[in-house]
Amino acid sequence: MAETLLKGSGITQRWGGLVAVNKVSIELERGTVHAVIGTNGAGKSTLINILSGEFPPTEGKIELLGKEATNWSQAKRARQGLGRSYQRNTIFPDFSVFENCRLAAQAQVQRPWVWWNDAQKCKQSVESANRALELSGLTEVKERFAGLLSHGQKRQLEIAMCLAIQPEVLLLDEPLAGMGAEETDRMLKLLDNLKAGHAILLVEHDMDAVFRIADRITVMVNGSVIASDTPDQIRVNPDVQTAYLGGH
Amino acid sequence: MDKLFSGKFLFIGLVFAGLALYPLFASSYGLDLVAKIMIYAILAMSLELLVGSTGLVCFGQAAFFGIGAYIAVMLSPESESANLLWLLPASIVAAAAYALFVGALSLRTKGVYFIMVTLAFAQMAYYVVHDTKLGGGTDGIYLYFKPILGSVIDLNDAKVLYFFTWVFLVWTFVFLAILLRSHFGRVLAGIRINEQRMRASGFSTYPYKLAAFTTSGGIAGLAGFLFAVKDGFVNPEMMSWHLSGALLIMIILGGLGHLRGAIIGAFAFVFLQEFFKSSEIFGAFSKHWQLGLGFTIIACVALLPKGLVGLPEVLHKRLYGSRPRDAQVVLK
Numbered sequence: 364m365a366e367t368l369l370k371g372s373g374i375t376q377r378w379g380g381l382v383a384v385n386k387v388s389i390e391l392e393r394g395t396v397h398a399v400i401g402t403n404g405a406g407k408s409t410l411i412n413i414l415s416g417e418f419p420p421t422e423g424k425i426e427l428l429g430k431e432a433t434n435w436s437q438a439k440r441a442r443q444g445l446g447r448s449y450q451r452n453t454i455f456p457d458f459s460v461f462e463n464c465r466l467a468a469q470a471q472v473q474r475p476w477v478w479w480n481d482a483q484k485c486k487q488s489v490e491s492a493n494r495a496l497e498l499s500g501l502t503e504v505k506e507r508f509a510g511l512l513s514h515g516q517k518r519q520l521e522i523a524m525c526l527a528i529q530p531e532v533l534l535l536d537e538p539l540a541g542m543g544a545e546e547t548d549r550m551l552k553l554l555d556n557l558k559a560g561h562a563i564l565l566v567e568h569d570m571d572a573v574f575r576i577a578d579r580i581t582v583m584v585n586g587s588v589i590a591s592d593t594p595d596q597i598r599v600n601p602d603v604q605t606a607y608l609g610g611h
Numbered sequence: 612m613d614k615l616f617s618g619k620f621l622f623i624g625l626v627f628a629g630l631a632l633y634p635l636f637a638s639s640y641g642l643d644l645v646a647k648i649m650i651y652a653i654l655a656m657s658l659e660l661l662v663g664s665t666g667l668v669c670f671g672q673a674a675f676f677g678i679g680a681y682i683a684v685m686l687s688p689e690s691e692s693a694n695l696l697w698l699l700p701a702s703i704v705a706a707a708a709y710a711l712f713v714g715a716l717s718l719r720t721k722g723v724y725f726i727m728v729t730l731a732f733a734q735m736a737y738y739v740v741h742d743t744k745l746g747g748g749t750d751g752i753y754l755y756f757k758p759i760l761g762s763v764i765d766l767n768d769a770k771v772l773y774f775f776t777w778v779f780l781v782w783t784f785v786f787l788a789i790l791l792r793s794h795f796g797r798v799l800a801g802i803r804i805n806e807q808r809m810r811a812s813g814f815s816t817y818p819y820k821l822a823a824f825t826t827s828g829g830i831a832g833l834a835g836f837l838f839a840v841k842d843g844f845v846n847p848e849m850m851s852w853h854l855s856g857a858l859l860i861m862i863i864l865g866g867l868g869h870l871r872g873a874i875i876g877a878f879a880f881v882f883l884q885e886f887f888k889s890s891e892i893f894g895a896f897s898k899h900w901q902l903g904l905g906f907t908i909i910a911c912v913a914l915l916p917k918g919l920v921g922l923p924e925v926l927h928k929r930l931y932g933s934r935p936r937d938a939q940v941v942l943k
Contacts, residue, residue: 449807
């Protein structure tokens with residue numbers, strides 16, 4: 364039995380009368396990529412936001428690494444090992460690629476009261492940043508301003524910044540959005556590499572990519588889960604076919 | 612990059628050296644004016660820490676300045692000089708304490724709301740001294756005996772006061788420059804650009820912002836102390852929103868995001884003010900100095916979007932075309 368790192372049970376989010384997420388339960392295990400697919404407005408991003416602690420759910424419980432985490436702030440969840448990437452780039456364009464990662468890594472070694480030490484000389488965060496850049500294949504461009512990277516590289520940097528905090532769980536919100544075929548290949552290879560040590564939740568619209576990499580797929584429609592199974596089972600699931608894949 | 616970097620330090624070094632030598636040939640009027648500007652520069656740097664470095668537009672900096680000043684005067688005994696060793700820290704701590712209180716509440720808001728809440732708290736402090744007997748009302752209070760430190764420092768002497776101010780100007784600059792490249796400073800920069808990402812990385816941003824706000828208030832209190840001691844007098848105008856606004860203009864004029872911008876801005880603002888107020892140059896029109904000052908500031912902001920700090924770069928571009936570094940090389 365694989366180790367469950369993040370567990371959400373009965374997660375519900377209501378915005379006034381709208382039920383954005385309806386009693387969703389999800390488990391992320393180390394060594395697996397768990398994809399969440401669904402049409403626009405199905406509640407995938409809301410689910411990621413709730414799991415990462417952007418805002419608390421109306422109802423439901425979240426456990427991170429076996430600990431009750433429903434009331435933890437987003438920052439605390441991140442420090443405990445939950446990394447997330449955003450659908451839109453949230454990099455720091457004026458910083459170098461390296462400094463983007465180093466600053467993220469600094470969250471693991473916060474010493475704000477040591478005001479006289481140069482942050483650039485903080486060994487721990489420099490090492491974490493270099494490791495994250497190495498893993499995500501950005502070492503060659505680490506000196507460049509992040510704002511000058513290509514779109515694909517910016518998406519890679521988004522992931523690298525997640526990795527810099529040395530997370531065990533990764534929540535990735537459409538990491539492939541807007542990427543070309545070659546860039547997609549590179550990103551999937553990266554995710555495949557990361558899989559062994561991490562539990563990965565992948566929200567993605569690119570179906571080919573999802574079926575290539577996911578070990579488990581959860582399908583959401585209008586805030587509810589209609590199926591959660593292996594890719595092969597999802598492919599032949601009649602509910603999914605009518606609701607989402609349109610009979611392909 | 613290295614050239615530009617060392618140019619920066621050369622520039623600021625020359626400014627500090629020039630200011631240190633200035634009393635050798637200054638009139639007493641000039642000495643007082645430059646001391647005033649240096650105090651404004653300290654105050655502007657305290658605001659730069661919030662606005663330019665952390666992205667928190669505070670419209671109530673005058674309150675912390677005023678509290679530092681009022682505490683210096685109110686705690687001084689009436690018939691002898693107070694000891695600097697406790698009076699100066701008292702001013703700083705009082706201003707920082709009010710900043711801690713204001714920050715704790717106002718940092719729960721964002722953007723325009725934050726601007727308005729900080730303004731409201733500043734106006735609150737303003738009306739407390741303006742409308743109650745606590746701080747002498749609209750007349751203000753005099754400080755008859757300026758603080759001393761034994762026989763070493765006597766702030767009754769204008770030159771001693773000038774150098775005392777100079778030391779704190781340099782100290783504030785160096786302190787903030789070091790602070791901004793530390794762990795703490797880098798987090799503030801991250802918060803300015805994308806607070807959401809900072810939280811997602813594991814930073815609880817609220818305590819960081821509150822610490823920056825309190826530090827800024829303390830430095831503003833230091834400036835208030837110096838101002839009260841320089842003038843030997845405090846009145847409610849020191850806390851008015853006009854000063855908070857003028858400070859914002861100073862740092863924008865100088866160039867947001869640069870400590871030296873705050874110093875340059877303070878000098879530029881006060882010099883422009885003196886220039887347009889001068890009746891020798893403008894005759895009767897000098898009554899309308901605010902008009903000239905306003906137009907000049909608008910022109911500066913329009914022509915130099917990065918402030919006066921960006922002037923060398925603009926000139927360089929005009930003369931030699933744009934540099935390759937704009938496209939590639941990096942801030943590490």
